[in-house]
Amino acid sequence: MVESESSLQMSAQDFLALRDFVYSKSGIYFREAKKYFLENRIGKRINELTLPSYREYFNLLQGPKGLQELKFLFNEVTTNETSFWRNPPQIEAFQNFVLPEAVAVARKRGANKFRIWSAACSSGEEPYTLAMICREKDSLLRGLSVEIMATDISERVMKLAMIGQYGSYTLRNLNPGQLKLHFDQKGDDIFEVKPELKELVVYKNFNLVDYQGYRSLGMFDVIFCRNVLIYFDDVVKTKVIAGFHEQLNPKTYLMVGHSESISNYTSGFELVHFSMATGYRKNT
Ligand SMILES: C[S@@+](CC[C@H](N)C(=O)[O-])C[C@H]1O[C@@H](n2cnc3c(N)ncnc32)[C@H](O)[C@@H]1O
Secondary structure (H helix, E strand, O other), rough: OOOOOHHHOOOHHHHHHHHHHHHHHHHOOOOOHHHHHHHHHHHHHHHHHHHOOHHHHHHHHHHHOHHHHHHHHHHOOOOOOOOOOOOHHHHHHHHHHHHHHHHHHHHHHHHEEEEEEEEEOOOOOOHHHHHHHHHHHHOOOOEEEEEEEEEEEEEEHHHHHOOOOEEOOOOOOHHHHHHHHHHHEOOEEEEEHHHHHHHOEEEEOOOOOOOOHHHOOEEEEEEEEEOOOOOOOOHHHHHHHHHHHHHHHEEEEEEEEOOOOOOOOOEEEEEEEEEEEEEEEOOO
C-alpha cells in the first residue's frame, strides 16, 4: 500500500538531493529551514503519482520521464503570490515617471514598438496591471505598438493568466473605476480582463535560468522582475541580472521587488529614487 502524504518522511539525504536538483533546474534555492516546504509540496505530487518515497520521485526526475515531470515539479516548488497594483508606490512611479521617460527614450531611438517584460508574471496580475496603465496612457504611447511579454516557469499559473479571470481579493488595490473600465463581470465574484488588455499581453513559458534563451525574447524598454530574485542565490541573481541588462535598451529601466536590491550584482544600472519606490536605470 502507498503511504499517505502525511506519513511520508523526507530524509536529510533526500532533501539535499531534491534541493540540489530543483536549484540546478530553476535557480530556486531552499535553505535547510525550508525543508518542510519542499517536503509538503513534493509530498503532494508523490501522492498524486502514488509513489512510495521521495527517493522514488528523485529517481523519476532523473529517468526517461524526468523532462515531462519537470513542469509538475516547477508548479509545486514555486510561490506564486501576486496581486493587481502590487506595491502601489512602485506602480505609480512606473505610471508617472518610468513609462513617460522610457517612451521618450524609445521615440528618440526612432522605435515603433514599445516592449515591456513581466519576467515571472505568475497568474497575470502584474502584466495586466501594466496593460491597464498603457491603455490609460494611450495618448502618451500614440504611434507605438505596445507589447507586454509575460513569462513564468510555472505552466499552471500561466494558464490562469491566459484565462484572465480574477476574484475580488487579488483585485483589492484597484478602485471601482478601474474595475469597471478594464474588467467584465462574469459572475458573483468573477471579473474577467477585457479583450483590449488581453491583446497587449503575449505569454511565454520561460525559465530565468535559461541564460542562452534571453536573446530570443528580443529587446525591451522596461523589465519588471519583482519578488523572484529572493528565491535565487547570488550566483543565479548575478546571471539573471546580466541577462536583463543585455535585453534592455540603453537608459531604460529594471524594476525589482521592494525588498530586493541588485547593487551587489551589477554595476550596469543606476539606482533611481521615486516617492517611496526605486527603480534601476541602465547606464548606457
Ligand atoms: C511571488 S511570484 C511574483 C509574481 C509577480 N512578479 C509579483 O511580484 O507579483 C514569483 C514567480 O516567480 C516564478 N519563478 C520562480 N522561479 C522562476 C524561474 N527560474 N524562471 C521563471 N519564473 C520563475 C514563480 O513561478 C512565480 O510565479
